[in-house]
Amino acid sequence: MKFPDQSFFNKLQSSIEDIVDDEQLSIGRVDHPFTVPQGYFDQLKSDIFFSVDTNQKKGRVIKFPKFRAWYAAAALLLFSSVGLWFYNDSPDDTISLQSLSQDEIIAYLENEPIDYSEISNSVEFTAEEMTSLTADNLPLGEDFEFFIDSPELLIEEIEQLDEK
Amino acid sequence: MFDEKEFIKIMNQPALRRQAFSSLVEAYQERVYWKVRKIVIDHEDANDVTQDVFIKIWQNLDKFRADSKLYTWIYRIAVNESLTFIQKKRKKNQISLEDNQLLVNSFDKGVKSGYIDGEEIELKLQKAILQLPDKQRLVFDMRYFDKLSYEDISEITGTTVGGLKATYHVAMKKVEQSLKED
Numbered sequence: 001m002k003f004p005d006q007s008f009f010n011k012l013q014s015s016i017e018d019i020v021d022d023e024q025l026s027i028g029r030v031d032h033p034f035t036v037p038q039g040y041f042d043q044l045k046s047d048i049f050f051s052v053d054t055n056q057k058k059g060r061v062i063k064f065p066k067f068r069a070w071y072a073a074a075a076l077l078l079f080s081s082v083g084l085w086f087y088n089d090s091p092d093d094t095i096s097l098q099s100l101s102q103d104e105i106i107a108y109l110e111n112e113p114i115d116y117s118e119i120s121n122s123v124e125f126t127a128e129e130m131t132s133l134t135a136d137n138l139p140l141g142e143d144f145e146f147f148i149d150s151p152e153l154l155i156e157e158i159e160q161l162d163e164k
Numbered sequence: 165m166f167d168e169k170e171f172i173k174i175m176n177q178p179a180l181r182r183q184a185f186s187s188l189v190e191a192y193q194e195r196v197y198w199k200v201r202k203i204v205i206d207h208e209d210a211n212d213v214t215q216d217v218f219i220k221i222w223q224n225l226d227k228f229r230a231d232s233k234l235y236t237w238i239y240r241i242a243v244n245e246s247l248t249f250i251q252k253k254r255k256k257n258q259i260s261l262e263d264n265q266l267l268v269n270s271f272d273k274g275v276k277s278g279y280i281d282g283e284e285i286e287l288k289l290q291k292a293i294l295q296l297p298d299k300q301r302l303v304f305d306m307r308y309f310d311k312l313s314y315e316d317i318s319e320i321t322g323t324t325v326g327g328l329k330a331t332y333h334v335a336m337k338k339v340e341q342s343l344k345e346d
């Protein structure tokens with residue numbers, strides 16, 4: 001493929017700006033008292049690219065949307081008071097969470113299959129909706145939302161619930 | 165000229181991706197910043213979160229489906245990143261997840277440092293808005309200041325239009341009450 005010349009990108013830029021203007025996105029531009037340091041927006045683009053490149057080098061990539069949805073599902077399980085069982089078939093063989101390391105708990109969350117229908121009975125999602133949950137389509141304002149980006153906080157909550 | 169679908173196709177070609185992303189950053193950086201700023205209040209926090217938003221956009225552009233609008237998808241990421249940020253900040257400071265005192269402190273700090281500067285009534289209004297729970301605050305901001313349609317807010321927040329109307333009504337009443345008491 002021939003790499004397009006600068007005019008192609010100029011046209012692209014102007015198209016995006018037209019789209020934004022068509023949508024009359026006045027967002028943030030009027031009626032508020034917030035200000036930024038002088039020249040801030042001139043610098044922001046290069047800061048953004050620096051961050052994007054740095055993160056790529058570090059390999060900090062959101063790997064598995066399903067995995068992330070898993071934490072939400074696990075949180076839902078906990079909040080709906082469904083028991084968390086480890087490895088054994090019999091309910092009598094429940095293992096205390098306090099006896100497990102964080103690595104073991106994370107490994108469980110990553111590897112164990114989840115019964116979406118069981119969770120969906122406890123919450124307002126259908127089983128189909130549960131399986132299609134990703135970080136980007138989770139509803140707002142739910143307690144579990146911030147656990148998705150902070151699995152260590154989820155672990156803390158699990159431990160606190162277990163102590164109760 | 166290109167429409168959104170064509171733009172996404174261009175973004176998904178590895179050789180063109182970076183420069184196309186540059187155009188997107190150029191077009192959206194200010195809007196994303198202001199969206200974030202009005203949620204997290206503090207400028208430095210808004211700067212960090214804005215960069216995180218664009219990292220997420222860069223990482224997830226291939227997941228964007230053109231059946232929703234590009235800008236509602238971008239704002240959804242911005243709103244989610246901002247809410248996650250303030251929840252983490254509350255957790256770190258060991259305060260209730262509903263407590264807006266940290267945001268009020270940031271607001272007062274901003275006024276002192278000059279990063280928040282406006283007419284007295286504007287400042288009063290912002291402080292009244294800061295008393296609202298996060299979701300009401302978001303809906304109020306998007307409807308009252310950004311003039312977004314309920315349909316677009318619904319797409320951004322994943323809430324029904326009916327629910328949004330009720331939330332906006334409650335938020336408006338609270339803000340009015342707060343201004344009267346002040």
